[in-house]
Amino acid sequence: MNRPDSVNLRRDRLKKRLREKYRAECEQELAALESRADYRPELGSFIALFRDGFSPKTVEERVGRRVVNLSCLQAPVELFHALNLHPYKVFGGSAVAGRMAAPSLPALVCPMIRAMLGALELENEAEAARPWVLPCTCDWMAKLGELDGLCGGQMTGPVHRPQLPRLKESPASRKRWLEEILALRAFLEHIAGRALTRRGLQKALLIMQEARRAFTRLILLRRAGRVPHIWFVLISNAFFLDRPENWTLAVNQALPGFTQAAGAPLVHLLGSPVFFPDFKLPRLLESAGLAVSGDDFCSSERIFPRNVAVADPSESGLLTALAESYHQGCLCPVFADSDRRAHPIVEGAEQGAAGGVISVVLKGCHPCDLESYSLEQSIRKAGLKFLRLETDHGPEDSQNLATRLEAFRHTLEAA
Amino acid sequence: MSVRVGLDLGSTAIKAVFVKEERLIWQGLVATAPGQEALAEHLIAKGLAESGLDKGDLQNPAVTGYGKGLYAKPGKVIDEISANALGCFTLSGGLARTVINIGGQDVKAICLDDQGRVSDFIMNDKCAAGTGRFFELAARLLDTPLEDFGRLSRQAAGALELNSTCVVFAESEIVSAMARGAGREELIRALHFSVARRVAGLAGRRLAGGGVFLDGGPAQNEGLLEALQEELMIDVQVLPQPQYTVAYGAAVSL
Secondary structure, eight states: OOOOHHHHHHHHHHHHHHHHHHHHHHHHHHHHHHTSTTOOHHHHHHHHHHHTOOSHHHHHHHHTSEEEEESSTTSOHHHHHHTTEEEEEOOOOOHHHHHHHGGGSOTTOOHHHHHHHHHHHHHOOSOOOOOEEOOBOSHHHHTHHHHHHHTTOOOOSOEEOOBOOSOOSSHHHHHHHHHHHHHHHHHHHHHHTSOOOHHHHHHHHHHHHHHHHHHHHHHHHHHTTOSOHHHHHHHHHGGGGSOHHHHHHHHHHHGGGOOOOOOSOEEEEEESOOOTTOOHHHHHHHHTTOEEEEEOOTTTTTSSOSOOOOSOOSHHHHHHHHHHHHHHHOOOTTTSOHHHHHHHHHHHHHHTTOSEEEEEEETTOHHHHHHHHHHHHHHHHTTOEEEEEEEOSSSTTHHHHHHHHHHHHHHHHHO | OOEEEEEEEOSSEEEEEEEETTEEEEEEEEEOOSOHHHHHHHHHHHHHHHHTOOGGGBOOOEEESTTGGGOSSOSEEOOHHHHHHHHHHHHTTTOEEEEEEEOSSOEEEEEEOTTSOEEEEEEOOSOOTTSHHHHHHHHHHHTOOGGGHHHHHHTOOSOOOOOOOOTTHHHHHHHHHHHTTOOHHHHHHHHHHHHHHHHHHHHTTSOOSSEEEEESGGGGOHHHHHHHHHHHTSOOEEOSSGGGHHHHHHHHTO
């Protein structure tokens, strides 16, 4: 983007100033995790993934594979791994990074998108052009490329935009989604400089199956109130920062340590995703005396879609099964209506013995905001308490949120 | 140690009450400023002097409000929503089922069960539109003490409409209306309805059956009460000294 020299000069100075603050913000969060009473060395490996660097470039060095940036989980990561590529889920949770992008964006932009674009600009280390996969899920994701252009244009590499059919039930939408998967495959093959093989895809499916299995064990412990929310968020967020095999190993090593039940009223969460370093809500929940037994965030419990059910082991059969898994298994509010979403949310809350559900909407996340009103009805009808919070990554509303969380705990205790 | 003390460290004022059994025997407030704990201690000392009590008569205070974490050694810490519910329920003789509280920087609607416990609530998010801050700004712009708002509102001859409850945009809207010759009385009445619409929009979704009470500092404003009743289309009651309900609730929670 062409800007006057004075504007560029200011941005360069701002970048320099905010980069230091961004690093300090991240380090502060990591140090706080290490100083917790329930910190264990097995959890340290997840902290290390962030502390040692979580930019695409650092992750590329760590995994020893070419990294392809991915803006949303709707693209099957198995395809990337099958082609020896590493999908890097670009994320944003930093209020400081958001300040970098804010001057170029609409005021009511989704805070996660603002933080994501800001972090990209702050972390830009004059690296080679990196490929991008931008699934057109919510409106912000669909416009991400244009928004990036407003923020200086960090997306310099080739971009592929899978178009997702929003209506799931029709055969036409299944067919169309499969076509998108094939187009994604072609894009990734071009990036990898090699063709997808049945064997490579099978291996990737197995690796992800193991990851899903470890994660399911973690979720079951969480349902029993044994996994503090803040650790669950950290572990989930770390998934894309290392090879999935390494992450799975680390999760399996961490599992036996989650032995202590919370002993606090349990809640189930839903709404906009939560990414490092924005651990404001996990901290406030703990301070308010609430524990989390489940959630519906695409940044944590929904990072994996449902299992890939393979009926036909041919390459075409594997691809069809993969497409089905991601399309039908996706419960993002953009693609699943509230009736369809309400059932697993209520079921998850009941499995986790949660007395209430808290909807946390990032201001500007329209799908989550919209659905929270209709979900509220279903949730209350199921006899669960409901609280709606709207926030962003900044700390200013902490006291306001704390007040409501404390009062919500009292309503759960009184019920 | 027979007297219970409630402290509400709010965003605009620190309120303190002394409660014997369930009777409010002293109340006082001071504007919030840095050094909230010291201000609260001074307020309690003032209360002791005015009530003739000894320090030994007082229990360690129950603390609530935005500044509750700033009080070093409270007897109890309670969130302001629960304190508000308990205070209003007790003072209303168990009649309150919905409490609408307008504080310095928030608006809450609280539903109570028949024990005075919070059964549900709703509160504004990160925006102070339609709160006590809004009235403070209006009072400054109109150069009129807040205490006169209720009386002046009733004297309004004509109807005027203000759309904004945002403390930033309302300023320009008020100034523009003044420039067009709008009278102070009409402006104040319009302000009340502007705030009442905002509060009704929030509270209208959380009205339990039974008595509806308005409290917080702005509840002393009769003009606002009238506007709120009109917008909610139900009767709303106000307890005596509604700015102390939350502090009272904290005290009786001990």
